[in-house]
Amino acid sequence: MSSLAVAPAHKKRSTYTWLFYLLPSIAIMLVFFIYPILLTFFYSFTNLALTGEAAKALKFIGIDNYVRMFQDPTVRISIWNTLVFLIGSAVIGQQVLGFLIALLMKHKNKMFRRVVGTIVLAGWVTPEIVCALCLYSFFGDEGTLNAIISFFGIPEVTWLFTVPMLTVIIANIWHGTAFSMLVFQAALDDVPTEIEEAAVVDGASKWQILFRITIPYIRETITTNMMLVTLQTLGVFGLIYAMTGGGPGTSTTTMPIFMYNQAFVNYQLGYGTAISLLLLLIGIVLSLFYIRSMKE
Amino acid sequence: MNQKQRKILFRILPYTILTFIGICFLLPLLWVMVASVDPNAMQSLKLPKQITGLNYVDVITDTANQRAFVIGLLMSLGQAVLVVILAILAAYPLSRYQLKYKKPFMLTILFMTSLPITAVMVPVYQLFLTLKLYDNIFGVVLFYVASSMPYGIWMLKNFMDSVPGDLEEAAWVDGASVFVGIRKVVAPLMIPGICTVAIFTFSGSWGNFFVPYILLQNPEKFPASLKLYQFFGQYGMVDYGRLAAFSVMYACPSIVLYILSQKFMSKGFGLQGGTKG
Numbered sequence: 001m002s003s004l005a006v007a008p009a010h011k012k013r014s015t016y017t018w019l020f021y022l023l024p025s026i027a028i029m030l031v032f033f034i035y036p037i038l039l040t041f042f043y044s045f046t047n048l049a050l051t052g053e054a055a056k057a058l059k060f061i062g063i064d065n066y067v068r069m070f071q072d073p074t075v076r077i078s079i080w081n082t083l084v085f086l087i088g089s090a091v092i093g094q095q096v097l098g099f100l101i102a103l104l105m106k107h108k109n110k111m112f113r114r115v116v117g118t119i120v121l122a123g124w125v126t127p128e129i130v131c132a133l134c135l136y137s138f139f140g141d142e143g144t145l146n147a148i149i150s151f152f153g154i155p156e157v158t159w160l161f162t163v164p165m166l167t168v169i170i171a172n173i174w175h176g177t178a179f180s181m182l183v184f185q186a187a188l189d190d191v192p193t194e195i196e197e198a199a200v201v202d203g204a205s206k207w208q209i210l211f212r213i214t215i216p217y218i219r220e221t222i223t224t225n226m227m228l229v230t231l232q233t234l235g236v237f238g239l240i241y242a243m244t245g246g247g248p249g250t251s252t253t254t255m256p257i258f259m260y261n262q263a264f265v266n267y268q269l270g271y272g273t274a275i276s277l278l279l280l281l282i283g284i285v286l287s288l289f290y291i292r293s294m295k296e
Numbered sequence: 297m298n299q300k301q302r303k304i305l306f307r308i309l310p311y312t313i314l315t316f317i318g319i320c321f322l323l324p325l326l327w328v329m330v331a332s333v334d335p336n337a338m339q340s341l342k343l344p345k346q347i348t349g350l351n352y353v354d355v356i357t358d359t360a361n362q363r364a365f366v367i368g369l370l371m372s373l374g375q376a377v378l379v380v381i382l383a384i385l386a387a388y389p390l391s392r393y394q395l396k397y398k399k400p401f402m403l404t405i406l407f408m409t410s411l412p413i414t415a416v417m418v419p420v421y422q423l424f425l426t427l428k429l430y431d432n433i434f435g436v437v438l439f440y441v442a443s444s445m446p447y448g449i450w451m452l453k454n455f456m457d458s459v460p461g462d463l464e465e466a467a468w469v470d471g472a473s474v475f476v477g478i479r480k481v482v483a484p485l486m487i488p489g490i491c492t493v494a495i496f497t498f499s500g501s502w503g504n505f506f507v508p509y510i511l512l513q514n515p516e517k518f519p520a521s522l523k524l525y526q527f528f529g530q531y532g533m534v535d536y537g538r539l540a541a542f543s544v545m546y547a548c549p550s551i552v553l554y555i556l557s558q559k560f561m562s563k564g565f566g567l568q569g570g571t572k573g
Binding site: 029033035100101104105120121123126130138140141147174228234236237238272273277280283287290294 | 306310311313314315317318321322323324325327328331338339340341342382383385386388389390393395403406407408410411412413414415416417418419420421422423438439441442443445446449474502503504505506509510521524525528536539540543546547550551554
């Protein structure tokens with residue numbers, strides 16, 4: 001680096017001073033971020049609990065938590081719910097809807113783009129508890145949606161009880177779609193117009209252009225965005241917790257909610273940690289894929 | 297359908313679909329805004345018979361709410377300042393020196409930016425009990441700082457890469473130390489980057505509900521996000537007007553900061569994590 005060549009004194013010091021600059025951040029990340037990750041692995045093999053006998057004596061219990069996990073039907077339900085939530089709200093909802101909005105907005109009236117874009121963005125910028133509240137009242141028994149459908153003579157539905165998973169999925173779509181929309185808008189702007197124009201000259205239909213040219217061209221963006229959106233959705237807690245509390249029953253209990261219930265409602269911290277480890281491992285695998293896609 | 301009708305349909309269809317999507321997105325938001333000024337707010341969206349500011353007055357004059365807002369602001373502000381300072385310091389050697397393990401270090405940082413924080417909250421809770429930081433506002437800030445450090449370092453390192461080294465060298469020749477060089481030359485040239493990181497970390501913790509929910513116990517220490525949740529649970533089913541007014545006020549900082557951040561992100565929006573900002 002040229003800057004080091006002109007400043008010999010600086011160069012001599014640099015081998016040691018880098019540590020001085022990096023140390024504070026590394027220390028704080030080690031204590032409050034990396035250490036908890038390691039603890040997750042450790043605690044998941046213990047009987048850590050907040051109350052009762054186990055609270056007094058921390059014991060190493062091997063894979064008991066995992067054996068229990070695979071026998072616990074609620075774990076299976078929560079994994080299934082997480083999958084439904086991920087696919088419904090992240091993969092299909094935010095991703096497809098975000099792409100659709102970005103695609104339809106291309107070359108449209110500027111004023112119109114601004115208005116629709118701002119509305120969608122507002123849902124993204126709004127904090128999750130406010131989102132939960134807005135959507136809760138929208139789907140409520142006397143909420144806006146029922147008011148609309150009864151106006152058209154359709155009988156009212158108790159949305160939050162009949163289709164609770166659908167309501168939280170829509171809430172998350174409402175909250176998150178703007179991110180995908182922005183990403184795809186930027187990506188679609190980068191598709192060279194010459195290619196599309198050439199395809200039109202060759203007689204390609206709109207659908208052919210979309211599936212043979214546009215989508216393949218932004219393939220990498222789609223993969224990266226998919227990873228990011230999935231990672232964000234994996235950790236969603238507040239939105240579901242405030243809207244349905246994981247219920248009714250276990251119908252919207254995703255893994256974060258189940259982890260919370262085990263650890264802080266049933267005071268089974270060790271067992272709760274075993275579930276969060278599963279969550280963490282999924283996150284780690286997805287993050288590794290994400291980094292690989294960024295490196296290319 | 298003849299050719300002409302088809303053409304017209306294809307012109308109108310996108311506008312129709314987008315308008316429909318726009319209305320779907322607008323309705324829940326419209327409710328919270330209208331209900332906040334309606335003296336008889338209900339669960340569903342309706343035109344208020346009269347408009348009142350009383351809901352806002354009630355929320356603002358409540359000392360418990362004021363407290364929650366101040367705590368929330370202090371926490372988020374403290375976190376943003378700490379993250380920016382620590383991340384600039386960390387970014388400096390990563391940007392200017394040739395370090396042996398720079399590449400794997402930066403990849404680890406990038407990896408950490410995308411991990412779900414939710415998954416480590418149970419061990420963090422246990423750690424806070426051990427360190428006697430449970431129910432301590434400063435402890436929560438420390439955890440926030442740690443969790444947004446990777447993002448801060450990643451962004452600021454990339455921003456710093458685009459600041460030319462010549463200006464700094466000129467400052468050294470004039471007798472400035474490395475530290476003064478960062479403070480007086482490098483940092484001022486990175487204001488857009490610093491603001492972006494500060495705004496994103498601020499909004500992140502301002503909007504976060506799970507972390508304080510786990511790590512704080514005493515309601516007197518609750519930041520605005522938790523207070524709103526509490527409000528929602530206690531009076532949510534009755535007092536829609538005040539609840540909506542609280543929500544709007546609570547959402548305001550996030551919205552204002554987002555608009556501000558648009559000024560700094562002039563290049564538009566892409567998956568710019570990997571590219572130089």
